[in-house]
Amino acid sequence: MSFITSYCHLNNENCSVNGEIIAERDRESEDSWFKQLYKSQEFVYPKFYKMDTLSQSGYLLSEMIKRAQPSLITSYNDDEIAMLFANQFSSADSDLRFEKSYKEQGTPSPALFVYTLPNIVLGEIAILNKWYGENMFAVLPKFAPDFFVNYIDILMSAGTKAVLCGWLGITGEQVNVFVFLVEKEGLAGNEFNTGNLAQIAGPGLL
Amino acid sequence: MDNLKEDLKKQIIEQLNLEDLQVSDIDDDALLFSDQGLGLDSIDALELIVLLEQYHGIQVVNPDEGKEAFLSVSTMADYIRKRKAEQIA
16 A cells, blocks of 8 residues: 655645645746745755756655655665656647747757756756656646556556656646655555545646 | 956856846856856756857867866856957957
C-alpha cells in the first residue's frame, strides 16, 4: 500500500500546500507570479531565473513538497525516488517562443532551445536534488488518476520507495499545477488510489 | 554609475531570456557561472559570446580569454574596454 503524503496546488491566484494557502498573488507587483513565490518562500537557487515557466513551476512546487515532507530528503537513497510528471501541452510555450526567436532574430536562442522538451523540468529537479531514480514526463489529453496509480504501482514494484508526481498545466497565462508525493510507507497520509487522488486533485483538474 | 555595466546587465537579461530578473538584481561582481551568482552554464556562455559580437562588435576567439572575461559583469566590462582600446590602437 502507498500513501499520498503531501501535495501542492498552484493556480493564477494562489498557492496551497496540503490544502492550506501559503501565498496569494499580488496583482500590483512588478514581479511575475512565480518570482513572487520564489521570493516570498525565500528560495535561493539562481538557476530559477533561467528556467522557463514549466520548469519554474516544477522547481517551486517540488521545493514546497520537500519542506512539507522532509522525509523525502532524509529517508531515501538517491535512486529510490522517482518522478512522474505529465501535462496536456508538453513544452508548447517554450516551443513557440523559440520559434519566434528564430523568426525575429534570425538566429535561434540556445537559452530557449534547451527548454523545448517537457522532461527538462525533471532534469532540473533531479540535478538540484541529485535524484537518480526513474523519471518520466507524459503528455496526456487530461489529468488521469488511473495513469498515475498504474504507473506508480509498476515503479513501486521495482524498488522505488517514493514518487514525486505532478500535473504541470502551464499554457500562456493559465496556470494549473498540481504536485504530490507518493510514499510506499506513510505514517500519515491518504491511501494512494484513484478516488483519493481525484479528490485531492480537485475539480479544476478533472 | 557605470553605463557600460548597466547596459551589459540589460543585454544579459535580454540575451539569456532572464525575464524575471531586473538590472538591480545583478551585482557587478557576482560570479556569473556560480550558483551564488546567476548560475549560468555552458549554453549561456555561447549566448554571452554572441552578445559581445552583436552588441559590442567583439569576437572571442580564445577560450581561455573568455573564461576570464565572463567571470562577472565587471570583468566583462573591463574586457570590452580593453578590446575596444586595442581596436583603436
